[in-house]
Amino acid sequence: MASTILITGATSGIGLETARLLSKNGFDLILCGRREDRLINLKKELGEFSKVTTLKFDVRDQQEVVQALGSIDITPDVLLNNAGNAHGLSAIQDGDTSDWDAMIDINVKGLLYVSKAIIPSMIEKGGGHIINIGSIAGKEVYPNGNVYCASKYAVDAISQGMRIDLNKNGIRVSSINPGMVETEFAKVRFKGDEELANNAYKGYQPLKPEDIADIIHFIITRPKHVNIADLLVLPTAQATTSVFNKNL
Numbered sequence: 354m355a356s357t358i359l360i361t362g363a364t365s366g367i368g369l370e371t372a373r374l375l376s377k378n379g380f381d382l383i384l385c386g387r388r389e390d391r392l393i394n395l396k397k398e399l400g401e402f403s404k405v406t407t408l409k410f411d412v413r414d415q416q417e418v419v420q421a422l423g424s425i426d427i428t429p430d431v432l433l434n435n436a437g438n439a440h441g442l443s444a445i446q447d448g449d450t451s452d453w454d455a456m457i458d459i460n461v462k463g464l465l466y467v468s469k470a471i472i473p474s475m476i477e478k479g480g481g482h483i484i485n486i487g488s489i490a491g492k493e494v495y496p497n498g499n500v501y502c503a504s505k506y507a508v509d510a511i512s513q514g515m516r517i518d519l520n521k522n523g524i525r526v527s528s529i530n531p532g533m534v535e536t537e538f539a540k541v542r543f544k545g546d547e548e549l550a551n552n553a554y555k556g557y558q559p560l561k562p563e564d565i566a567d568i569i570h571f572i573i574t575r576p577k578h579v580n581i582a583d584l585l586v587l588p589t590a591q592a593t594t595s596v597f598n599k600n601l
């Protein structure tokens with residue numbers, strides 16, 4: 354029987370490319386996101402390679418999360434907690450509280466709500482694998498990154514906590530912390546401002562979402578006794594959140 358992976362944030366970027374790669378490698382997919390048109394198209398695109406179930410919900414809404422995940426009778430072998438974004442880039446004194454709410458509610462509480470809905474069935478099944486997408490922003494704070502960084506530091510702490518608490522249940526917990534990846538991330542952070550979004554990736558070669566998808570595929574295909582616990586993945590041109598070699 355094929356393994357099943359549940360991916361939050363499958364409609365774009367890292368989640369989308371992971372869905373594409375894994376379906377071509379025989380994994381069944383449970384794809385989640387808010388943009389239903391994209392979920393419908395993905396089911397059409399990937400349905401020929403593997404079994405695809407789609408679920409439309411907002412990770413911020415615990416009732417929606419519980420309802421959507423309770424509507425399927427499948428325990429995923431792998432949960433990829435990927436949904437998330439940065440909203441804004443401002444000094445703490447200038448921050449917009451609705452941006453703060455969005456980042457804490459989606460990146461932290463959303464990840465927790467989805468995990469809480471899935472973990473009991475993994476425990477019952479006697480195993481599973483949770484992969485949380487953190488960030489270099491969860492390892493290092495940078496100017497104006499404040500609350501986004503806080504949300505990703507929280508993801509780092511939650512990953513460590515999950516690894517400890519689920520150790521007795523044989524559930525692997527991995528954390529992948531990327532540097533700059535060219536996705537819709539910058540467009541969301543800069544609220545649709547194309548120029549600011551494009552600038553984020555200018556003058557160097559950022560990671561592609563396919564690079565992270567490859568790593569996810571590698572991590573979940575290790576033998577059961579191997580858990581890749583924590584990875585920092587950067588473009589070669591990036592050394593820290595602010596040191597970039599634009600002469601490569």
Ligand code: NDP
Pocket residue numbers: 361362363364365366367368385386387388410411412413435436437438439459463486487488489530531532533534535536537538539541562
């Ligand atoms: P994208 O903007 O391309 O994708 C974000 C995904 O998250 C979309 O599929 C979106 O789906 C989903 N999402 C956002 N908000 C919600 C919500 N409230 N409910 C449900 N789904 C939601 O960005 P990336 O692929 O880059 O981001 C994926 C993860 O990688 C994030 O956690 C991000 O923080 C992290 N990351 C990204 C980096 C980068 O440089 N790009 C670097 C380090 C980490 P929809 O809108 O359909 O709901």
Ligand code: 8X3
Pocket residue numbers: 487488489490498501531532533594
């Ligand atoms: C996304 C990378 O450096 O913009 O998590 O925070 S960064």
